[in-house]
Amino acid sequence: MNRKRSLMPDAFRNKKRRFGSDSLIGLPEHGDIADGPPDVKATLEYLMTLFPRKLFNDSLPQIVFKHQLYSLHSDKTLVDKQLNELRDKGELLMFQLGFDSDTFALVFSEDYRAKVLAGEAGKSTLGTVEKFLDKVLPGCLDLSFSKDRMLKHFLFTDSEITQLVKAGVLTVRDAGSWWLSIPNSGRFTKYFIQGRKAVLGMVKKSKYNEILKADLEERRTTSQVKIHIKYHIHDIIGAELVERIQTTSGTLLRFVDT
Numbered sequence: 716m717n718r719k720r721s722l723m724p725d726a727f728r729n730k731k732r733r734f735g736s737d738s739l740i741g742l743p744e745h746g747d748i749a750d751g752p753p754d755v756k757a758t759l760e761y762l763m764t765l766f767p768r769k770l771f772n773d774s775l776p777q778i779v780f781k782h783q784l785y786s787l788h789s790d791k792t793l794v795d796k797q798l799n800e801l802r803d804k805g806e807l808l809m810f811q812l813g814f815d816s817d818t819f820a821l822v823f824s825e826d827y828r829a830k831v832l833a834g835e836a837g838k839s840t841l842g843t844v845e846k847f848l849d850k851v852l853p854g855c856l857d858l859s860f861s862k863d864r865m866l867k868h869f870l871f872t873d874s875e876i877t878q879l880v881k882a883g884v885l886t887v888r889d890a891g892s893w894w895l896s897i898p899n900s901g902r903f904t905k906y907f908i909q910g911r912k913a914v915l916g917m918v919k920k921s922k923y924n925e926i927l928k929a930d931l932e933e934r935r936t937t938s939q940v941k942i943h944i945k946y947h948i949h950d951i952i953g954a955e956l957v958e959r960i961q962t963t964s965g966t967l968l969r970f971v972d973t
Contacts, residue, residue, distance in 0.1 A: 782953035
């Protein structure tokens with residue numbers, strides 16, 4: 716897949732921040748944010764429980780988007796700091812899945828490794844993929860790799876790079892460079908986009924283009940929403956596609972018209 720091709724219509728791209736500190740007070744397991752320093756790893760683990768493994772026959776690692784963390788923690792600087800620490804320790808990988816340039820997917824390294832190896836079992840590309848996982852993955856802070864680096868630093872051959880693309884751990888970025896990739900994630904991307912559009916439509920079609928978050932969570936979803944609705948709610952809040960307002964009746968989500 717050519718990453719230059721946008722996977723999302725402009726209406727569903729992340730919006731620049733348009734509202735202040737309207738964050739909720741509560742516990743991550745309740746889908747709200749807590750006071751004090753964020754525990755980003757715990758929040759990641761909570762969000763990943765919303766990822767539908769069975770929908771993809773347990774073939775994908777659990778995927779969370781960076782901006783979803785911002786729906787649970789108001790201090791973006793601290794969130795980013797802890798994410799960088801997890802990446803530095805080799806616990807977390809970051810991916811550009813082809814959305815707009817500031818949308819990043821997060822996957823725990825061990826989960827990624829396990830799913831990649833399971834998918835490669837019995838295939839001719841297994842040896843090359845194992846080499847990639849052993850040499851490139853530990854301490855990987857890169858989102859993409861140039862041909863020069865793959866050949867001279869990691870000592871892969873042209874043929875091996877072709878095998879890595881075939882296996883799906885790399886995908887073409889442009890001539891002579893590749894994105895780090897999640898194999899077989901195309902169906903997830905499709906479901907994520909159509910689910911986001913559907914859930915955002917629920918907000919937009921509500922009276923005054925707004926709805927209580929608790930009511931949205933209980934809404935009966937259509938066939939367009941295959942991923943847990945709470946996963947999408949954290950997405951549209953974190954991507955600032957809706958404004959979050961505290962009221963006496965609970966948290967109100969209002970469609971952000973641009």
